[in-house]
Each structure stands twice: as C-alpha cells, then as structure tokens.
Amino acid sequence: MNMAPDKDKLIELAHYRMPFGKFKGRYLVNLPEPYLIWYQQKGFPDGKLGILLKSMLEIKINGLEPLIYKIQKDFPR
Template identity: 65%
Template sequence: MELRPEKEKLVALAHYKMPFGKFKGRYLVQLPESYLLWFRQNGFPDGNLGFMMKQALEVKENGLEPLLIKIRKDFPMDSR
C-alpha cells in the first residue's frame, strides 16, 4: 500500500504559511485555534488555502501540532 500522496500532503500542510492578514507569514499550525474556528463559522477561503486551513484546524483539534512541527523539521522545503 503506497502512502506517498498522503505524506506529500502532510509535508505541504506543515510548511504552508498564511498569505495575508494579521498572521501573514505564520505557519497555519501556528495560527490560534480561535482564528481558525472563526473561519469555520464564517467560511474558509476558497481553494487550496481554505482546504489547508481546514486541515490545520483538524490537526489542532486533535492535538497533533507536534507532528507537523516534526515533519517540517525532518522534511525541509526548498526555499522559494
């Protein structure tokens, strides 16, 4: 059973940064849970950002932030 696509999604989520607003430049997993909950109530952005924010909230709700921090450390992204 190949899990490669899921690994790539987790690595992408671990490195995804907020592109705008008060928390611009922060990793999504570093966003306050209350901020992500506000988006859940009022609507996540369209596209990949909204998808990633939903996933970040799921990670936070399940206490898995340390997993994404470890992934970010173990699988560094090329600087872009």
C-alpha cells in the same frame, strides 16, 4: 477507500504560510485555534488555502501539532 495520509500533502501543509491578513507569513500550525474556528464559522476560503486551514483546524482540535512540527524538522524546505 484509502484513508492513509498523503505524505506530500502533509509536507505542504507543514510548510504552508498564511498568505495575508493579521497572521501573514506564519506557518498555519502557528495560527491560534480561535482564528481557525472563526474561519470555520465565517466560511473557509475557496481553493487550496481553505482546504489547508480546515485540515489544520482538525489537527489542532485533535492535539496533533507535534506531528506537523516533526514533519517541518524531518522534511525541511
């Protein structure tokens, strides 16, 4: 089983913005961790957004936000 991260998916995650709600327009990496935990408890949305929110929560829990900021800088849209 290949566990290597998919470069294109990481770039998409780094540049994805919240499409609605209180934090509309913010990069997912800039969402507060308690907001992501709330989604985890409530249930992540279906589809791509839910997958990206869940991934971002794991990144934040593990203190890997600098990785996302570096991707944003090195691979601008």
